[in-house]
Amino acid sequence: MASTSVPEDGAAGRDTGETTAQMLTVARRYYWEDQSKVGIARDLGLSRFQVARLLQEARRTGLVRIEIGSPGHIDDGLSRQLAEELHVERAVVVESHPTSAQTTFDLLGSALAKELERVVTVDATVGIAWSRAMPAMARTLRRLDRCTVVQVSGAVYPPAGLPGSVEVTRDVAAAAGGTAHILYAPLVVPDAETAAGLRRQPEIAATLAEADDLDVAVLSVGAWHAGASAVYELLSERQHDELAQHDIHGEVSGRLLDAAGEPVVSPLDDRVIGATLDQLRRARRRITTASGADRREATLAVVRAGLAQTLIVDSELAEALLR
Numbered sequence: 142m143a144s145t146s147v148p149e150d151g152a153a154g155r156d157t158g159e160t161t162a163q164m165l166t167v168a169r170r171y172y173w174e175d176q177s178k179v180g181i182a183r184d185l186g187l188s189r190f191q192v193a194r195l196l197q198e199a200r201r202t203g204l205v206r207i208e209i210g211s212p213g214h215i216d217d218g219l220s221r222q223l224a225e226e227l228h229v230e231r232a233v234v235v236e237s238h239p240t241s242a243q244t245t246f247d248l249l250g251s252a253l254a255k256e257l258e259r260v261v262t263v264d265a266t267v268g269i270a271w272s273r274a275m276p277a278m279a280r281t282l283r284r285l286d287r288c289t290v291v292q293v294s295g296a297v298y299p300p301a302g303l304p305g306s307v308e309v310t311r312d313v314a315a316a317a318g319g320t321a322h323i324l325y326a327p328l329v330v331p332d333a334e335t336a337a338g339l340r341r342q343p344e345i346a347a348t349l350a351e352a353d354d355l356d357v358a359v360l361s362v363g364a365w366h367a368g369a370s371a372v373y374e375l376l377s378e379r380q381h382d383e384l385a386q387h388d389i390h391g392e393v394s395g396r397l398l399d400a401a402g403e404p405v406v407s408p409l410d411d412r413v414i415g416a417t418l419d420q421l422r423r424a425r426r427r428i429t430t431a432s433g434a435d436r437r438e439a440t441l442a443v444v445r446a447g448l449a450q451t452l453i454v455d456s457e458l459a460e461a462l463l464r
Contacts, residue, residue, distance in 0.1 A: 250277025272361030294415035295328035358424035391439025402445030
């Protein structure tokens with residue numbers, strides 16, 4: 142997969158004349174906006190051959206730099222650097238897909254599957270939260286030692302036909318030939334009384350009790366804005382307004398965190414069906430995924446909360462964390 146870097150106008154440095162400006166205009170249209178040479182020529186009053194020469198000259202002079210990468214490749218150097226910078230035991234940096242966020246999530250899921258195959262041992266108890274990387278993780282598991290699999294947060298029903306949290310938990314248990322403990326309740330319910338009643342249900346209470354003694358917790362980072370948190374999407378505009386007074390920097394399985402990684406005390410906490418932050422932190426190994434530069438602050442909050450002993454991220458987020 143090729144990625145192309147085109148400097149800003151002032152970055153050319155040596156040549157600020159009309160030719161450089163024309164090269165930059167043509168390069169941006171061709172590489173960033175995916176316009177054809179014929180279309181660019183028509184719009185700018187040039188011939189197709191002039192456009193081709195401008196593109197060739199832009200590459201020759203360094204105005205355009207083309208790098209060859211491989212989405213899904215594990216960047217070992219960046220992984221070591223990130224682990225050292227964030228003081229986490231292990232980091233895995235997966236090269237992002239340049240144009241598809243879901244493909245990047247799938248690549249993270251594949252890396253997560255390999256990590257689980259590496260660390261899960263026979264008779265372990267593994268807690269699974271839902272994220273857009275989890276279906277790919279469940280799908281690409283090849284060999285997992287027999288273990289108990291616990292759904293640590295209430296049911297999430299994602300759009301676009303992706304398997305939800307119940308299905309992912311069952312699929313992981315099937316891959317391991319183990320037992321699945323399911324939370325037959327939504328992740329967020331309308332009020333605290335309903336949540337308390339559901340937590341008293343025998344099957345739900347038993348599943349939540351399993352989270353007291355996790356060998357591995359598989360978690361994900363949610364940023365507190367639209368498109369970056371399953372919990373955020375479940376709330377109404379009024380509820381968002383009510384929570385706006387709190388300093389929310391991220392969430393894990395519906396549990397809110399401030400910038401320092403401390404729990405945010407809010408009415409939402411009483412409405413969430415799932416493991417508590419204390420239960421998740423007690424897991425002997427905590428493996429957490431995140432993707433996208435917009436999750437930078439949320440990821441830092443999760444790391445500070447002690448919820449990312451192993452951090453699996455895409456290269457876009459890794460570079461943002463290291464800046």
